[in-house]
Amino acid sequence: EPEVTQTPSHQVTQMGQEVILRCVPISNHLYFYWYRQILGQKVEFLVSFYNNEISEKSEIFDDQFSVERPDGSNFTLKIRSTKLEDSAMYFCATTGYGYTFGSGTRLTVV
Amino acid sequence: KQEVTQIPAALSVPEGENLVLNCSFTDSAIYNLQWFRQDPGKGLTSLLLIQSSQREQTSGRLNASLDKSSGRSTLYIAASQPGDSATYLCAVISSDAGNNRKLIWGLGTSLAVNP
Numbered sequence: 001e002p003e004v005t006q007t008p009s010h011q012v013t014q015m016g017q018e019v020i021l022r023c024v025p026i027s028n029h030l031y032f033y034w035y036r037q038i039l040g041q042k043v044e045f046l047v048s049f050y051n052n053e054i055s056e057k058s059e060i061f062d063d064q065f066s067v068e069r070p071d072g073s074n075f076t077l078k079i080r081s082t083k084l085e086d087s088a089m090y091f092c093a094t095t096g097y098g099y100t101f102g103s104g105t106r107l108t109v110v
Numbered sequence: 111k112q113e114v115t116q117i118p119a120a121l122s123v124p125e126g127e128n129l130v131l132n133c134s135f136t137d138s139a140i141y142n143l144q145w146f147r148q149d150p151g152k153g154l155t156s157l158l159l160i161q162s163s164q165r166e167q168t169s170g171r172l173n174a175s176l177d178k179s180s181g182r183s184t185l186y187i188a189a190s191q192p193g194d195s196a197t198y199l200c201a202v203i204s205s206d207a208g209n210n211r212k213l214i215w216g217l218g219t220s221l222a223v224n225p
Contacts, residue, residue: 031211043154043199043215056210091154095211098144099201103153 002026006092006102013109016081021105023075023092029100033093034067034077036060037104043091049075082109112137112204116216123190124224131185131219133200138178141203141211145174145185148197148218157198158185162205190223197221 005024013019025032034046047057049067066078079086087109092102113136123129133143145157158167158174160183166175173186187194197220201213 031209033212035213042217043201043213045212045214048210048212050209056212089151093154098142098156098159099154099213100156101146101154106151 002100004092004094004100004102006090006105008105009103010106011108013082013107015084015109019079019082019107021077021079021090021092021107023077023102024073025075025092025094026096026100027073029094029096031055031095032069032075033095033099035091035093035101036088037091038085038088046077046090079107082107084109112140112202112214114200114202114214114216116198116200116219118219119217120220120222122222122224125190125192127190127223128186128188129190129221131187131198131200131221133183133185133216135181135183135202135214137204138181139205140178141205141207143174143176143183143200143202144213145172145183146199146201148199150197154199187221190221192223192225194223195221 007022032049037043047061048055064080089104091104115134117132142161144159146154160167160176171188176183197218199218200216203211
């Protein structure tokens, strides 16, 4: 069964540093998403991406965040200057019939 | 604004019990509803997807029903096993989401099945 692959599984970074989270979506899916889940809170939508551009973003997705598909296969989420409150699980997802999620990246900002 | 609520927040049952998890949503205009499973510190595994025109979906020991008019869905787990222990999340896509189809999530029900 096709999978969404995310790397790394866990990243620890110093506050103020830039991080890039990577995802390999299912190849024939057209819509890509990033969600995050802060410990003990609901999963939250960050951004959707279609046809090489952002189609919708949430209030959370401010200027510190960016997404791109640099090589036609990988799909990345960049956080330019991490804050403590960015610590969360970040999930990449694609949609075909329904949603398929990756296993997530646990980001810890110290 | 769509809100999704799940009750109970936590549930502990002995092995073998049949159980029901509840999900409610405030706006009945949904495109579909999906149930997910999340193991501690892990990813989100899709269990069942119910389109807005459907009433239920079944997969093995799992059965999900949808009553759109009352804004409710239930996930029924038959003959529960310790391996069913996880958090179960409900999420909806509003019908006005267009092609973006972002999910609106509940907080989940944390299930423990005791041997």
